[in-house]
Amino acid sequence: MHTIMHLQEAIPKGEFKMIDLLSLDKNSSTHLYIQLAQQLKKLIKEEKIAPHTKLPPIRKLAQKLDINNVTVVKAYDLLAAENTVYKKVGSGTFVAPKLEVDNESPHLDEEVYIDEDSKFDQQIINFATAAPSPELFPVQTFKKLLNKVLDRDKGYAFGYQKSQGYLPLRESISNYLQNYEIQSTAQNIQIVSGAQQGIDILAKTFLDYGDSVLVEEPSYPGALSVFKAKGAQLIEVPIEKDGIKIAELEKKLNKSKPKFLYLMPNFQNPTGYSYSKKKMEKILDLAAEYNLLIIEDDCLNDLNYSSKPTLPLKALDNSSSVIYLKSFSKVFMPGLRLAFLIIPPEYLEDILLSKYISDIFTDGLVQRVLDLYFRQEIWTEQLDYLQQTYQHRYEVMVKSLKNHLPKEVSFITPQGGLNIWLKLPDTLTMEQLYNRALGAGVKIATGDLFYSQQPCQNRIRLSFAAVEAQQIKNGIEKLAKIIKDLLTKNNDILPPL
């Protein structure tokens, strides 16, 4: 008595014929959405649907199959969770390319959740990720120090750790911070499992549902997601090449009582902009005046390619307005989850509690290894090596952009970091550019990822963290050609996606 639904109608434009191949059994004990997901997966596995093919729009498929929209949504979600398909906000759901069995090794995107398709990055020139390529990092040194720690500490290297972090490491960090002109003690430092956890812990400590938070516009999506997930209202202050607009900040401080201001004062993500000392001082004055807490995210400060020294905001903070957050992902080992906070005394205990309920403590083994990097002074060596490698990539990218981009595209050359932020003419749509570039094997991050409210249609971020110098040159040439083509509307000569 099973009702088998066969579907004869093909979708117009020949975009897909897969609906013909689907057949759901409403009386089966298997949920309809699981049936649908299984059948789509089979078609994809058997290559009856090609990689990057767009799946039918939800409503259309639901109608054709005589099922609820929700059933289709759930089936697509399931496939997305399995990475069989990927989603593009506003565009729909697409078939993911075939993967090797072990797809873990290549550099996954820092915005991995947003870019679910990042897993096939290995074949393409990936300017979308700011996550460094693993082959950059000196594994032998790490291995040597790791074994040293194991021989020295034995089982204690695996024991339960203090929630605040391994004391010798906190001391090492505290000493090292003198290089940034930051005064701190081990007592003011909280070790966290990466910058993302640092942000999450601060949100947990300070935000309740409905609170407001000041953020740079544009800003790092991983932070914006955390604040939004806490139910916070984001108040955006536009950033210029020397920092956020002060008048705008002041206006917003007069109108609302934000819980904190989240900033990246050096080589900001995504823009690469750095704050002038004057703006930093003005912001600290406003912080004192309005009793405003500032969270300074300083993950890229070490990657300075100019002769001008960088100064963290925290170095100028005399009135305990700033909580400082620094990750080691870009300069130690990207996959090891390790970062730290410098915390004014009055917040220490609340933040410790938030850390405790988040994951009790951060892996002690890795903390001990990093501590040895500092104590054996290998740290500076590694930093120099990475700095030079990134600087070479940076120079190649800047030069390639200057040589190949059409005059309609502009950018401000950053003095450091891993990203360059391009402004494109309004006549281009970023989605079109993204798709064309991907079709040509070049992946970019479109600007809308970095804005929480208004869509930003004419920006892209290019990162050189994961691309070798020669590939950067190739990639930029390809990208520049696509932009020129799109600008001159020579769309006909481009190969179809």
Next chain:
Amino acid sequence: MHTIMHLQEAIPKGEFKMIDLLSLDKNSSTHLYIQLAQQLKKLIKEEKIAPHTKLPPIRKLAQKLDINNVTVVKAYDLLAAENTVYKKVGSGTFVAPKLEVDNESPHLDEEVYIDEDSKFDQQIINFATAAPSPELFPVQTFKKLLNKVLDRDKGYAFGYQKSQGYLPLRESISNYLQNYEIQSTAQNIQIVSGAQQGIDILAKTFLDYGDSVLVEEPSYPGALSVFKAKGAQLIEVPIEKDGIKIAELEKKLNKSKPKFLYLMPNFQNPTGYSYSKKKMEKILDLAAEYNLLIIEDDCLNDLNYSSKPTLPLKALDNSSSVIYLKSFSKVFMPGLRLAFLIIPPEYLEDILLSKYISDIFTDGLVQRVLDLYFRQEIWTEQLDYLQQTYQHRYEVMVKSLKNHLPKEVSFITPQGGLNIWLKLPDTLTMEQLYNRALGAGVKIATGDLFYSQQPCQNRIRLSFAAVEAQQIKNGIEKLAKIIKDLLTKNNDILPPL
């Protein structure tokens, strides 16, 4: 023109004379609370105030120094954050004992935040912590596999990982779960950075401010803290030796719409109780009837010392009611933050997002090492070894308790796990017992830690995870003697604290 406040008056009873030694400068640029903290710290360092001395009550000290209560609170908080003092809920603030410079190695308590004094556990017999002693774990094997992973995967072992977790490990776990009669696939598994993060991620996914959550009474304080921090209302269902009271659960389901029920069906923490199959089935029936989500925390299931096999609730779950959480802390390496969730498909994507905003991904190196434990079948070997070690400790503790406890104290012998839950006569106060035991070098966990609402005055939890067999015997003998002494009111013959 500085106003120096000298304080002559000593506090009655000679409880402390330290107030005489304090002198605050109200016109200094240093905050008063920092001055106060610094001066107290100096006195403690110079041993002018002895370890375990109670600091003056907040209001009293504030009055004597002519400062705000808040200033004293902040000073004490600062000292507590530095571990110069420790707090005991309801009792006040106490001077911490002197510490070695590297105080990181000994087994810190899983409830480290609650037990801030746990750092001096090294000198005492610690029945308060359920965190295993590091020396239990075979470090050489771990080291061998770690080096294997580094040689095999090189930099990729440190690369950015998938938020969902390293695929081969998820496959290994999925295979291994057949031992528990749990059907799963790698797609249903989410790797998390320890059980605490698992709980935090689930709270993030399912709880909004004001939601209600069903919990066992008593339950694991780390979970209760997370739910409370999310602003959830806890609805407690008392647990009996075969599981929570079903009638009570049903009554509460009729009255409210909780977001989920958090359970530990095997060797529950703190009680050690295990659910009968009948109760498990009844709970699953209720879950289906009331559309109730269940979170099963199964960290101790492997430590079964009886001949009766244990069955996770998840093994009986045919209607996707249960999210299963399992930590490796007790049986792999305690300090490595690694646990996993088994998730019904409909929740996969939301939980992945919560994981992503929590810390993007869990350290890939450790995931790879654990995967090798499974693939090289070392896992079962390690489990057997630990199981036997714990079982020996368990048997010694049960025997010692039976031999030495007075008849007024009762307990139900658990069939596994790491804890024994004692019921004491109402005539005893737990705080008195705690202090007497600590004075004699034995640390216990008092029952109130495990209750979110009503104070529970006549329970203690004894863990044998961190104490060697011979020490267990000594500790229980001491504890039994103290209990007997307190019961017979022979307080006079006890040494003063």
